[in-house]
Amino acid sequence: MKFILPILKALYRHKWLILIGTILVTAFVYYYTRHMRGDYDVKATLYTGVASGYNLESDQRTDWALVQNTMDNLISIIQAESTLKKVSLHLLARVLILGSPDKDQNGITAASYQYTYNHIANSPVGKELLALIDKNSEEKTTANFESYMKPVKENYLYGLLYYNHPYYSLNALKRIQVQRRLSSDLMDVSYSSGDPGIAFNTVSILMEEFVDEYRRIRYGETDKVIEYFRTELGRVGKLLRHQEDSLTSYNVNKRVINYLDETKEIAAINKEYELREQDVLFAYNSAKAMLQELEKHMDSNVKQIVNNLQFIDKLKEASAIAGRISEKESVDQNNTNLDAEKQKLSEVRGELNELTDKYIEHKYTKEGVARTNIINQWLDQTLLFEKAKSDLQIIQQARQELNDKYVFFAPVGTTIRRQERAINFTERSYLTILQSYNEALMRKKNLEMTSATLKVLNDPMYPISSNPTNRKMIVMAACAVTFLLLCAIIILIEILDRTLRDALRAQRIVKIPVAGVLPGYLSKYQKYYPEYMQFAMVKLSNVILRFLTERKSLDLYIVNLVSTTHGQGTEEVAGQLKNFWTEKGLRVNSISWQKDYEANSSAYKLAASLKDFYTPGDEDVLIVEYPPLEDNNLPEPLLRDANFTLLVASAKYGWKQTDNIANKILQSEIGTTPLYLCLTDASREAVESFTGLLPPYTLMRRLQYRFSQLSLSETMRQPLEWYKSKERQNVDEEEDDE
Known part of the structure; x- marks a missing residue:
């Protein structure tokens, strides 16, 4: 109470200052806001299909965390600065191309066109900017604006974005509201502006730019991955073909059809030849021993037969025939020429018998052995020996060829296996890259499906009526603030004065x-x-x-x-x-x-x-x-x-x-x-x-005095009686004076 009473009296003392000051400020605000218009609201609904749409990459269960993340990404893309820049420049181009200074047309008001055109024309670079406008294409005009804009303060379009322009600045476009409807696939996009055409075209352009920007962002990532896998697939495929062609050329050069089967066959032939070599070597040694034994029982006359040239020629001929027979038998037992060779061998053998018969003088040797029998046996053993000798040469030659094949096939096998391993590794790499490439293509297809589901469910509508203005609230707030401010100043002065x-x-x-x-x-x-x-x-x-x-x-x-x-x-x-x-x-x-x-x-x-x-x-x-x-x-x-x-x-x-x-x-x-x-x-x-x-004692003066003294609950009887007594006192004083 020590300060309340002086403060209240001070406020009452300056009542006219408070009232007049409040009225003046309120009247000024009321007059200043006389042209104030309400904003025009434009709203569009976007269907995303994120939660309920078909997805090639996921199973039947819905990953709500992924859905929420995707919705947040969509909202961020709509409100991103890059998207708003494109919307601003596109909106500027549309207003300048489709607008008219005389009437509202194409959803653009004449006021917004005049304001925009005058703002550009009166700028220092107005002629340059007007030259960028292509009346036949919004896209070309927008592209010209994007090329002209540079991140410097003196650039008109850059300043248009980052200063406080009511239509085209980022601060104005950041008032775009994006909100998801509960947990559905729908998003509401709303925007308010003082011009209905600006509000309508801003939301319309935003819907177009948002879908394009979303596709650029998502497809840009996927296309780069697809291009990488396509390049790697071509490179690895080319390497695989080169390695396969190299292996084919190597097999052709080395005359290898099937390395495993051929080596198995060579091993089997080698084993067979080893057995035959043992048999032939046994026959050769037996025939040789038998010949030596028979030659011991031959006399000089018989030996002359052996040394006879004609006999030797016939013997060589028989040996040659026996060698050919042996060779043919070892190569192909079903050879049709084998019988002829055997017939010829019989003929040559008969001729040898005839020659031996001419030179035999005695029928028996001194040991009592018949010479004819010895000669026949010697001849038979000689033929057998020649045959065994020929077989041994053939077998040894075949073994040498087999050894040469082993020497040939040993490095060939190593090289083929190395090339096959390289081909196998390259083939696995090719298949892995092919799988990744297919997954990337699948992801792109899924993104195409997702982007296809981004549809404007409710198109933006051109607003007809504006929202109610808050002019009344502003005037009331100005009145209240002025009143409180004046009271506060008076109270402060009262306290400090x-x-x-x-x-x-x-x-x-x-x-x-x-x-x-x-x-x-x-x-x-x-x-x-x-x-x-x-x-x-x-x-x-x-x-x-x-x-x-x-x-x-x-x-x-x-x-x-x-x-x-x-x-x-x-x-x-x-x-x-x-x-x-x-x-x-x-x-x-x-x-x-x-x-x-x-x-x-x-x-x-x-x-x-x-x-x-x-x-x-x-x-x-x-x-x-x-x-x-x-x-x-x-x-x-x-x-x-x-x-x-x-x-x-x-x-x-x-x-x-x-x-x-x-x-x-x-x-x-x-x-x-x-x-x-x-x-x-x-x-x-x-x-x-x-x-x-103090006088004068009028009703208004008495009321003012009553309030100044804070006699709020005082009855009016006492002041009236007091007033009457004052009047009587004044009359008495006047009479005394007279």
Whole structure:
């Protein structure tokens, strides 16, 4: 309550300032917002098919985390800066191409076209920008704008995006709202703008650019992967073909059809030849031993036959035939020429028998062995020996060929296996890349299906009516804010201000009780000034007279008037007191430091009593006006030798720290002498707060006074009776005057 009452009174005192200031600001805001229009809302619904659409990559179960991530990606793509840039440039191109300055057409208002065209034409590069417009194609115009735009501050289109343009800036386009409908596949895209054509075309272009941007982002990733796998597939396929062709060429050069089967066959032939070689070698050794044994039993005549040239030729011929027969039998036992060779061998053998018969002289040898039998046996063994010898040569030759084949096939097998391993590795790599390539193609196909499901379910509609404006709220807010701001300023000033102004503030600041408040000159109520002063002097006189109970030096009642600085009204207070008391029949005199005594004289400065510089007359009350405390030191005996000390200060004066110091010194010097404060040059409200209601006593004045004193629940009877008593008092005074 210590500060509430002064604050409320201060607000009431400045009521007209608060009301007029609030009304002016409210009227200004109301006038300034007279052209304010509501925004036009445009809304479109987009079907994504993410949650319920068919997916080639996933199974029947729905991965909700993936669905949510995909929806978040779609929302981010719509609100991405790259998408908004394309929308801004495309919107600019559409307005300049399809718009008209005279009428609304193609969903574009004339106002938006004029604003956009003038904004470009009046720019420093207006001619360059207008030259980029292709009236026949929005796409070419947009491409020209994209090529022209550079990330520098001086570039018009770059500034158009990043400054605060109401239609084409990123700040304006970021007001696009994208929201998913619960957990469905639908997304709502909404945008508000002050121009219906701009709002409609912005959402329309956004739907187109969003799908294209989504495809560019998703297809860009997949196409790069597909291109990589396609390149790798071609490279590995080419390497695989080269390795296979190299293996084929190697097999052709080495005459290898089937390495495993051929080596198995060679191993089987080698084993067969080993067995035959053993048999042939056994027959060869047997025949050779038999020939040696038979030659031991031959005589000289028989040996001559053997050495006979004709016999030798026939024998060689028989050996050759036997060799051919043996060779043919070893190669192909079903040879048709084998019988002819055998027939010829029989003929040659017969001829040999005939030759031997011609040279045989004795039928038996000395051992008793028939020579004919020996010759026949020798001939047979010779043929067998030649046959075995021929077979052994053939077998040994075949074994040598087999050995050569082993030498040939050993590195061939290693090389073939190495090439086959390389081909196998390359083939596996090829199959792996082919699988990855197919998966990438499948992913692309899935993305095509996903992109195909991105459809605008509800197309944006051209708005006809705008939303209600918040003009009323703005005006109301301006009114409330202005009112509260003015109140806050007044309260702050009330708290910080140290101007004395009225009795309550003066008592709080100076910290001494207030004895009276004298009015200043009031031009509006000039005729009531004597009455105001009369009421004020009654209050002041009543306070002072309570302390005039004991006469001081010179057998007088002494009232001291002091002030802290010049111009506080001590002379006026002294004069008013003197006149008022004189009218009441008191003998009063007043002395002043300006005309009755010298403040700088030694008699004053060293005075122990008033009689040192003043000689009294027949007065009962002496009013002493002292010089200001800021320039002079008041003698302590004079201050103590008084019935009452009145500190005079102007209500318009701001109490300073020097005044506090002077006040404390004064309080310490006066001792037990009563010290009170008197305000001069006060307003009527300040006087009324001390004296009560002052004339004129109209109903409005009484109500104002009632509210100023916070007599909110006071009944009207008491003021009426008080008013009647005042009227009777005024009539009585007028009669007395007459």
